[in-house]
């Protein structure tokens with residue numbers, strides 16, 4: 143059995159005495175996948191990524207990274223934090239040299255230089271003088287230059303302009319495909335993830351609400367248009383709305399649907415939005431006994 147890139151078992155993190163940022167989260171992410179982590183503000187996405195990066199310790203449960211404790215896997219993991227912490231007094235060139243010094247034997251100077259060069263950054267410019275998007279570029283260069291087996295990215299594209307997003311996403315996906323890197327990337331722009339990600343973790347209220355291969359998750363759901371009053375009781379209903387004489391719903395069918403219902407497979411964005419609009423919709427995550435088989 144191959145070792146999962148990331149696995150959580152009953153993982154929980156509490157801040158202070160009462161406030162659980164994450165609770166009872168269990169999932170497996172096979173190696174080599176590109177995983178989108180989505181969810182509303184405050185859902186627990188950054189907490190999950192920080193636990194995986196070993197920057198936070200779980201309050202309960204476990205998280206394992208590349209088969210090891212996060213602290214033991216640190217040299218094999220690249221992490222770009224939402225705040226992109228870098229040393230403000232260093233120049234761009236000095237920052238890349240620091241990346242080389244910190245990663246002896248596995249520093250990919252060409253890739254790091256390519257990420258920075260795409261932004262036309264002066265290597266002698268100090269980090270403190272860079273814009274937010276330019277700092278993101280340097281943080282991504284550091285993370286990719288490390289040639290990590292697992293890349294954890296917390297909203298990496300949030301402050302990039304559309305051209306830079308497109309260019310860096312392409313570069314990121316090219317590097318990941320060339321080296322078999324597992325990528326876990328949180329974002330609020332679901333449409334942007336649709337083409338690049340093959341795995342989804344939807345986090346809401348500190349819980350995993352959807353987890354699995356995106357094609358499997360989409361295939362498990364159907365958007366139906368049916369006459370108002372149609373009986374959905376036999377199915378798991380994510381959302382349903384009646385307008386005039388028509389009912390529109392996203393369901394997980396538990397059997398054949400009537401011939402007079404129109405059915406389509408939802409897009410990833412449609413699926414995610416339907417779960418976000420309906421925090422009480424039933425979760426779909428692999429049962430614990432099937433998690434082993436999924437890897």
Ligand SMILES: Nc1ncnc2c1ncn2[C@@H]1O[C@H](COP(=O)(O)OP(=O)(O)OP(=O)(O)O)[C@@H](O)[C@H]1O
Nearest residue numbers: 157161162163181182183184185186187188189190
């Ligand atoms: N250091 C902390 N101390 C106290 N509470 C925290 C801390 N970090 C996060 N939280 C709380 O944990 C919960 C999850 O926060 P987290 O930052 O993981 O959410 P998120 O999904 O990344 O949100 P966003 O999309 O806004 O970035 C929130 O209620 C937040 O207030």
